[in-house]
Every structure is written in C-alpha cells, then in structure tokens.
Amino acid sequence: MKIDELGEFGLIDRLAERVESKEGLIKGIGDDCAVLEDGDMYTLMTTDMLVSGDHFNRDWHTPKQIGNKSIVVNISDIAAMGGYPEWGLISIAIPDDVDVEYIDEIYSGMLEVSKEYGLTIIGGDTTHGDILVINVVVVGKVEKENLCLRGDAKVGDVVCVTGDLGKSWAGLDLLRAGKEGYTEYHLEPKCRLKEGRKLAPHVNAMIDVSDGLASEVNHICRESGVGALIHKEKVPISEKTKEAARILDKDPMFWALSGGEDFELVFTIPKDRLSHIKDIDHIVVGEITEDGVYLVDGGKTELKGGYDHFRI
C-alpha cells in the first residue's frame, strides 16, 4: 500500500497498535509528547525531524533560522502539554556541500532559542548524510495537576486559540512563488511556552498547531470522544496574512485550517473558567459538542483537512 493512502496519522496509528505499554508510561504514542511518571511530576518527551526540502529550504532559510526552527517545533510540543523544557539532544546529518561555518550558524540558532526557552543541550549525534537532516529531542517536565492532554475536552467547553493562524503557510506560499511579503513568521516561528504554562492550570484539552486548525481540532475530538463547532468568522487571520493571500490570489482560510506550523496553542476550557485566563491572549473560535466536527459559516460543513506530510 502506498503511504499516501494511509497518510501520516494512519501510519502512526499502525505503529501505536503494535507497541506494548509498561509500568511508568502514562501516555505513549498519540499526543504531542510522551508522558512518564517521575515522582510528583511527569516527564515529557518529544521529538521532531526536519529534513531539507521538506521542513526547511536552504535557499530561503539562513542556517541560523534552520537551527532556530528545529528547537521551536519541539518546545511547542512541550508547551502543548502545559510543561516546560529542560534537556535537548540534537542529531544532525551533514551533506558534503555544507561547511563548518554553516553548522556553527545552525548551532547559533539552536543555542539562542534554547537559552530563550530554558533548554540545555546535553548530547546528540553528528554524522554524514546526502541531505541535511536535523532531529531534536526535548525532555521536559510538568506538574501532575497541570498536564494537558488532547483527550480531555468536555462537552460545553469553548475552543480557543492563542493567536492568529495561517501566518506560516502565507510565508511559505510567498517564498514558493518568489514573491515579497510576510515571510518572517514562516522563517522564524515562535512558540507559546509562556502562555502554555499560564493556561495549563485552567484548560481541559490542549494541542499545538502543527498541521492547521482543522487537523488539531479533529485530534482533540477524536481523542476526547467529542465533537466541535468552529465558527469560520471567528478564526483569527491577521491583516499581513490576508495581504499575502491577496498577492497570491489564495484563500487565507485554507492556510489557517490546513496550513500548519503556526505553533499557536488550541485549547478547550469550560466557559465559566474563561475569566481565569483573561490576561492571556486568546480568541474563542468554537465550542465542544457531543459529536461531529463542523465548520459553521451560515450553514455547517464537515471540518476536514489539515496538513499531512504524505498527502501534499
């Protein structure tokens, strides 16, 4: 069977079904991080692989930006669990046309953003490969009461995001088309670690936007056994992203729902707890229902889509 028939998440499910659990494992494959017992805390572990041509482009990204992104995407997963990062491991495969100064710059990007988020690099693997590949592992911690899983959304919760969506894909499509515009966020994404820490005591489910709002809401609903209504007019898209869409004659809502890599947090929270998070940037975009995941825009249509590495 071709991989694109099964898709990225079908492939992950297929592995998850074959893996046995063990004492001490709270959550294995299927959330932003694995969760392990660790005294009165939980240990969080996450990993992301960035491959040249797929996750960055050496013609667009500076080496520093490549290093930066490789760390941010992982810390975003820690943030989505309500935790904080502690330790990082970096594997890098280096092709023949890359020199030492280029690698120094990748490390500069990694170290700069690691410092910003409190991460310490403790090891890794340095090797050769025909293309540039970076794998980062981040180990973090979270207080037991602050752990936020995808599967804890409750009927009646509202669905919120921490910021505007579609901004990363706007930049990517501009770069692909060779046009000027709002490319900064795509090249230097941020993550919402500080916000995740503040939100964690109050929210039910949480996930980061890796693959677009449609994908993330569906993950939450599937894991929680609930449905959701997302109100199209409430999905936040910035003026800069809309301008990029005008330049390219594209629909910015598609970027927001299916683009991904915005690294905002999507979370669900009981309405009566919204008062607790009023100092944290957030936009209410929908609510959790009994079943079905719909985009509401006058009528309602099934909310499908989201980025899949094997279905592009």
Place this chain on the structure above:
Amino acid sequence: MKIDELGEFGLIDRLAERVESKEGLIKGIGDDCAVLEDGDMYTLMTTDMLVSGDHFNRDWHTPKQIGNKSIVVNISDIAAMGGYPEWGLISIAIPDDVDVEYIDEIYSGMLEVSKEYGLTIIGGDTTHGDILVINVVVVGKVEKENLCLRGDAKVGDVVCVTGDLGKSWAGLDLLRAGKEGYTEYHLEPKCRLKEGRKLAPHVNAMIDVSDGLASEVNHICRESGVGALIHKEKVPISEKTKEAARILDKDPMFWALSGGEDFELVFTIPKDRLSHIKDIDHIVVGEITEDGVYLVDGGKTELKGGYDHFRI
C-alpha cells in the same frame, strides 16, 4: 572550513564548547550517553541517526534489518554506561518510493529487538524526506555506583574487549565488492547489554566499539588523561573475519582498529579485579599507561585512526 578538515569529533567538541551546563546534568556532550540526576539512580539518554546510503543500504539490508540496527546501535550506548534501556522514541523520514509494508517491516525489526532488550517505544515523529532517515532516542537508567564513563581509566588498568573485532566491516567490504562471505554480523549487529550490566560494578572506564578499537581507546585515554599500549597480537579477530580478508585481499587488523560498528564493549579494569569478571567473555588487549597511545608489535607505533563519518 570543510567539515572533513575538522572531522566528526572536532565538530562535536566545537558544539560542546558553546553549551552551558545546568543543575542536574552529570555528563553532557562527550560520552556514549548524557547522564542526568534521577533520585538514587542516573538517567541515561542517547541518540543515533541512521541515513540511507551512509548507515544502511536498501539494496543489502532488509527493512527488518534496518529497524533492528537502528535500535541496537542506541542500546549499545546504554550498555557502555553500565545501564539498561527503558524508553525509546523513533523519528522516521520516508521517501516516495517506500510503501506501508516496507515501514511495517522496519517497525517489526525495531519491535523485535526492543522486546529482546526490554525497551518500550513511547513516541516519535513520522514525516516525509527525499531519503530514508531513522533517528532513535533511547532513555535508560543506571545505579549511581554502576555508572561507567570514558574518563575513569586508571594507570595500571588492563584494557579488554568483550569479543572479536572487525566483523562488521568485513561484511561491509564484502557487500561493497559484491562477494559472498561473512556478512551476517554487518547486517544484523548485536550489542552487549547483558555483559555491560555484569561488568559495570567492576570496571573503571567503558565505551562501545562504534568507530574501531583505535578510536575507542583514544577516546578513553583523552577523557581519562592517560595513555595505553595495545598489543596487536592480542586484538581478537575471528576466523570468519580473516577469511573475508583473504577473499578481498585486505588487512583484517585495519577493520578491527578502524572499521567500527562491532558494538563490542571496550573497558579498563584493575588487574586484581579480573577474577571478578572471569565468567564474562573478555579478552585482555593492552594496558593503561601514563601517556601516549601505542600499538605494540615488536616495536611500538602511535595508535591512530578509527572511523570518521567525514573522513572516509
């Protein structure tokens, strides 16, 4: 500067110099695993990236063997610290020409060997890439008193290995030449987890053979601030490896000293403790001295070499 001028280990040193430490970190970059405080134990973390064409060959290795190797190389690092594996994370980048059944077989190899060594897979990342790349992270534990670092060799220790050397490279060179012979070990390497656990309470320094005996002995000496004499006639090379060398008209000693991927353990131990390890397979190949690392063969020559991913 070209990467091959600096070499793999020069590049690692260059990163290590820029990284700051933090409370709880016992050993960062520069050993087989990173070591972290964990109550009355230490946590061990290691990672290895395997890139198609560099670390395996899809024409020679079955997908199951690729999966198998990706786990073994990491568990070998845990064994070299005296510890045992607990948790694993797998990142995989899949090119277009690979199908679902091929990935299933890779996972079969991973799961089979994970079960053998007591490892549980708890997460990872599944993505697309132009070539097949697998990154594995293994987290393990070791009792504090059993931790074996590269840097603990003492003058007067003897230097031992747990088994014969050069066997992986013998197979690789046969496969490269398209000849029949002893390729099994290269295609399905083992690691010495059980032996590492038994040796740990008795030995001083320990390391696994990733890059050849020459490289590993030099790592131990550099980290311990000592020297070593390695007696050429004592370096164990099996008849099967010697036969491969005859077929290819090559020197099997080169494979033993500089080939690597044998995943035997190299350790140093005070002579008077040898009686404690008499039930564990080992061969004494040399001794630790004040300074200089030499190969003794009638006269003595500086022991250099070892595999470097950027200097082949």
